[in-house]
Amino acid sequence: MILALDQGTTGTTALLLDAEGRLRGRGYAELPQHFPCPGWVEHDPDEIWASVTAAAAAALAAAGVPATAVRAVGLTNQRETVVLWERATGRPLHRALVWQDRRTADVCLARAAWNDELRRRTGLVLDPYFSATKIAWLLDHLPAARRRAEAGELAVGTVDSWLLWRLTGGRVHATDPTNASRTLLYDLRTGTWAPDLLDRFGVPAALLPTIRPSAGDFGATDPERFLGVAAPIGGVAGDQQAALVGQGCCRPGLAKNTYGTGAFLLLHTGARPVVSRHGLLTTVACGPRGERAFALEGSIFIAGAAIQWLRDGLGLLRQAAESEALARSLEDNDGVYFVPAFVGLGAPHWEPRARGTLVGLTRGTTRAHLARAALEAMAYATADVVGAMAADAGAPLERLRVDGGAAANDWLLQFQADVLAVPVERPALVESTALGAAALAGVGAGLWPTVEDFLAGQPPARRFLPRDLRPRRDAWLAGWRRAVAAARAWAQAAEDAAS
Template identity: 55%
Template sequence: MATTPCLIALDQGTTSSRAIAFAPTGEILAQAQRELPQHYPRSGWVEHDAERIWADSLAVLQETVRAVRATGAVPAALGLTNQRETVVVWERASGRPIHRAIVWQDRRTAETTRALRTAGHEDLVAARTGLLLDPYFSASKIAWVLDQVPGARARARAGELAAGTIDSFLIWQLTGGLHATDITNASRTSLFDIHRRSWDEELCALFDVPVSLLPEVRPNAGDFGHTRPDQTGLDLAITGSAGDQQAAAIGQACLAPGTVKSTYGTGCFLLQNTGAAPQASAHKLLTTIAFQVGDRVDYALEGSIFAAGATIQWLRDGLRLIASAGESAALAAQLPDNQGVYLVPAFTGLGAPHWDAEARGLLVGLTRDTGPAHLARAALEAVAYQTRDLVDALAADCGARAQTIRIDGGMAGNDWFAQFLADVLGTTVDRPAVTETTALGAALLAGVGGGLFDSLDDAARAWVSERRFTPAMAAGERDRLLAGWDAALARALTPPA
């Protein structure tokens, strides 16, 4: 009896853990999802329960595998993708975390990274890692756990602990003890030399993170072990892994230099493939590894916005102005324009191109007429304005403005937002038929690593455009809106010392 192979992706994100089964051609066959609670122990601190992440990840994997097998398809391989920079430190003997996971949004180590910057270390970090000194990245988070959990440093020296990003924690749990990560996640830690493509002992010493804690670094497609059926109830080869934004770029078929994608999840992440050579940024974008498959290594420039979907989630859960994210578009469309109301969603500081850890959110232009529709529109517009800032920085670094941007993530399904984005950028915006491109990218990597595809280019043929949005706003209107945004942004930024 003939069977149809399929690819399973485990997508462990900031707000949920989900698994999706894809046909090799990219169609979704089955999926399961569980929402992940957020913990905010102090202002600017964000944590996740790592044991909850593992339990939910296993549950959605098992549910998806059962569902897809019921259709007659057979899982051929498993690919992982994850919220990057978030870190876990756990016991090697038991696999239990010694502290909650510290999330990429967390700002508790701002003082540490500021002190390293003041001491003149940022040039070294940037030259070797492509990153800036900021609490966003993993290294200072790992050091914080070792310093704050009683006995942790002694246990680390004794070889009792392991540390890593979420992908490595899940690989450990799924395989029963393999300590491995992929090159894209490693490149976001501030501990990895992206030129030599190895852990850097000098950087580890700078951040006071023992190299012995860290996982083995592997290419994005290949052997990441095998799930243990006795512990997981699953019999799957793990043959692909990538951080969420690099996975999304692969799912968006951004394999040629100059291709650009922008993902709208909890945050917004704009990434442009720059080819085989790393390109330094003069405008505070990040130089990062896009992927490694076999001997091919591509680099990218990336801009990170901390609050995109999180801003809409704030409308829903914080202000309770909407019952679901989809209501934001209908509210925004009720108004002919924003009537001068702007939101700067610096809830946990501002990312690229500003990198202001101390900035906080700001609403300007309020009048007695301001209501829920104004706030919904301001929230959606803010994500587009921040994307404009990234696109401007990217154009300044690369010498040319992107003519087309491929969008994905939850907000990409919002037609009002997609059109406003095209209008503000003055650039064509392409939305793919499958907007779950992060999971799709992980699945395609697993397909390459598992031999279902001959190459990454072969796998990327799954990408198909669903709708194209073209700019329709008059230039004068665009300039007026952007001037208002720039003025609001200037008020939110921390004044120079």
């Protein structure tokens, strides 16, 4: 059995899969988020760990097998989120700063002149989304943290590093290239931490984890701390790169979109990095044997979280699944658009000051319009990224593979196919992220030679074919562009008022 641990923004999923990739057990544990100030988003690192142990135990119970049946463990995680802890005790010094956290936006804006070099070296843009400014914030705002970091008393890492530390009883402080590449501290061409970038962001090298291949040796679980078993940890990857693997997109030209809290579209580009000229990121991906490869990525900060906001923030939905029936109840959006820029706009716009915008409201607007607008926003934002990818790659996308929680929504996927005018494919097992972690773990543990060998037994995907709606599609996309312009204008107006 392979135990795949998928630690996400709102919870942790654990899957237990057999050697043919068949699901034997599933477990899930929710993870609370904390919002101490506007624009700040945090997790308690101990709650992250507790969610992992709870989900793993639930998966084993669902499968009805003992922990000793686990032959390898794969780990995948929310990326960019930062944890700082004491090496001697393993005690976190602060809550984790989540990838959605925007507290360093002013720092990033003040250093905008660095952008060209950072894009060339790291494939990223200078944005609070990434880890470097989060690490610096912790060192500068916690008592004696910088001194202790320079003395080697502290450790820092993305969530994978924190969990590897806990899983191995403090024996392993490591990360993999997919996670390292999301920090602004990793040089794409050398595949190492960049000393000059560490100096520029004020991050001591002694803090950082070692970088190991995504499929390989990450130690073994400590039986005194995790399920009473010592199982090899054979694979680690950031959630979006793991989903790319789980969708079988391990070769150039294949693309997937994960609709989760945010939406993340990756296009595999092969063994050499492609630097985007259209607002995308260059990131590390995995090849068939877990080797380092590259991808273009479009990061959409808010996707399923918009539906959660309608449910939890406004009370318009009892369950997120209601959004599908509400969207189906309307023939059209009636000019209502929702740009859920709660934490700014991601790719391809990169406007950290933008805020959520609803346009086109009338007295006839109902909760059905708002639910449809939130679902449509996921599809439109994806279309923005797909257009940028086509421009960078020099060829249009031929199909899009999808996964994530919102991919269970048939209305959304049909609308996505209509807007993109290409087929959309949903796998039978939508937890592609955990599936990818399992595939990498098996390669790393020597259970199969390539991830494709493991994935060969997966059942065929369901296809959503585009309908011929060209005039309506053009009108929908034009309305979306006007709505995005309104969200960006709000940011500009706020800046003008402050100056």
